[in-house]
Amino acid sequence: xxxxxxxxxxxxxxxxxxxxxxxxxxxxxxxxxxxxxxxxxxxxxxxxxxxxxxxxxxxxxxxxxxxxxxxxxxxxxxxxxxxxxxxxxxxxxxxxxxxxxxxxxxxxxxxxxxxxxxxxxxxxxxxxxxxxxxxxxxxxxxxxxxxxxxxxxxxxxxxxxxxxxxxxxxxxxxxxxxxxxxxxxxxxxxxxxxxxxxxxxxxxxxxxxxxxxxxxxxxxxxxxxxxxxxxxxxxxxxxxxxxxxxxxxxxxxxxxxxxxxxxxxxxxxxxxxxxxxxxxxxxxxxxxxxx
Numbered sequence: 001x002x003x004x005x006x007x008x009x010x011x012x013x014x015x016x017x018x019x020x021x022x023x024x025x026x027x028x029x030x031x032x033x034x035x036x037x038x039x040x041x042x043x044x045x046x047x048x049x050x051x052x053x054x055x056x057x058x059x060x061x062x063x064x065x066x067x068x069x070x071x072x073x074x075x076x077x078x079x080x081x082x083x084x085x086x087x088x089x090x091x092x093x094x095x096x097x098x099x100x101x102x103x104x105x106x107x108x109x110x111x112x113x114x115x116x117x118x119x120x121x122x123x124x125x126x127x128x129x130x131x132x133x134x135x136x137x138x139x140x141x142x143x144x145x146x147x148x149x150x151x152x153x154x155x156x157x158x159x160x161x162x163x164x165x166x167x168x169x170x171x172x173x174x175x176x177x178x179x180x181x182x183x184x185x186x187x188x189x190x191x192x193x194x195x196x197x198x199x200x201x202x203x204x205x206x207x208x209x210x211x212x213x214x215x216x217x218x219x220x221x222x223x224x225x226x227x228x229x230x231x232x233x234x235x236x237x238x239x240x241x242x243x244x245x246x247x248x249x250x251x252x253x254x255x256x257x258x259x260x261x262x263x264x265x266x267x268x269x270x271x272x273x274x275x276x277x278x279x280x281x282x283x284x285x286x287x288x289x290x291x
Contacts, residue, residue, distance in 0.1 A: 013143040014083020018065055020152040021110055024159065025065055029106045037158040038168070039113040043098075044106050051096045058090040058115040059187040061175070063151065067107030070097040071139055078139050085141040085151065087179070089187035110155065114188050118173045123191035123199055126219040138184040150174050193218070193228045197239050205247035206266035211236045245280050248273060258285040 024036055026044035034042045042065070062069075062085070069080040071088065072095035080086055082101075088094070098107045117123060141147070154171035157163050179185035191199070200217055201209055214236070215225040229235055248265035256264065262273035262285075277285050 010143060011083075013145065013148055014081070016083075017063065017085070017143070017148045017151065018083045020148070021063065021065060021155060024110055024155065026106065026108060029104075029108075031106065036110075036155070037160070038165075039115070040111070040155065040158045042108060042110045044108040045098055046100055046106050048100060048107075049098050051098075053093045054096060055093050056088055056090045058113055059190075060088050060090075061112045061114060061179075061188070062086045062088060063110045065108040065110055066105060067101045068099040069107070069109065070099065071095070072097070073137060080140065083143075085143060085147070086139040087141060087185050087187055088139060089137075089190075092187075112155075112158070112172075114172075114176075117176065117189065117191075118169050121173060121176060122189075122203070123196055124186065124189045125196055125200070126217055130219060141179065141182060141184050147175075147178050150178055192232060193225070194232050194234050194239060197225075197229065197236065198243055201240055201243040202246065205244045206264060208266075209240060241276065242280075245277060248277060248285065249281070252285055261285055 024034075024042055026032065026034055026042060029044065029046070031045050031047075032043075034044070036042065044066075064080045064082050064084045064086070066082055069084075069086075071078045071080070071086075073092070078086075098109075100107045150171075154175045157171040158168050160168075176185075176188060180189060196218055197214055200214055211222045211225060215222045218225065220228070226236065229239070244265040244267070248261040248267075251261035251264040252258070258274065259270050262268075262270045265273055267273035267276075274284050277283075
């Protein structure tokens, strides 16, 4: 595909995405923020506005519906046109300019906040994390037909009043699965060191995790990992204990016996598990199952 054909294809996909999301546009172009579902909202303004040094509380996936958007990070500017899909990081100061399409045509975007990854989806770890550090930060997501369909389905599902939270979580997971290999989507998968350690332990709580083994997964030295956890006010031992007890709690909630829950949590001694469980949750594992 030559440059002209690629540009035409991208323009077509952007137009298609905007059309499929048209039902979520502000009624009659009235300015304001419109909630469509959990952490999904559209924002509309009739006035050009510049937001200086803003820091989002968490990453967002955005889709520009009308007008233009400029994002300034340092001396670099990124300009988005209608149909552009972009990811903005959390806790990074940047200037944002929202530009209406004309005197009577508003600026509008659809935004999805992603404060945490869905259960079972890993943050960037180790080599994968390093491979996405190179180069300038990008915000624009490349479109293809699959991503357009997945985004439209996810937005429709999240905005639905009849679909359950489990279905909505699946739709979000589908979007994130497609976005994961893209450097511009990196902010969605970044996590603090304690959260990275917790995810690793939680993914296999019954395994014999050591500081050295976890540090190797994260591409760190063991002493560096200990220092960074301490700087965050926690420790490797605390995270291991918490994740194993959570695993035991989930097992009990699903109907497992105290013995099976202890095994799922990585405890060879059921009495040791019961003692730790009571210290953390104020009741014995058997009491949890009765309730």
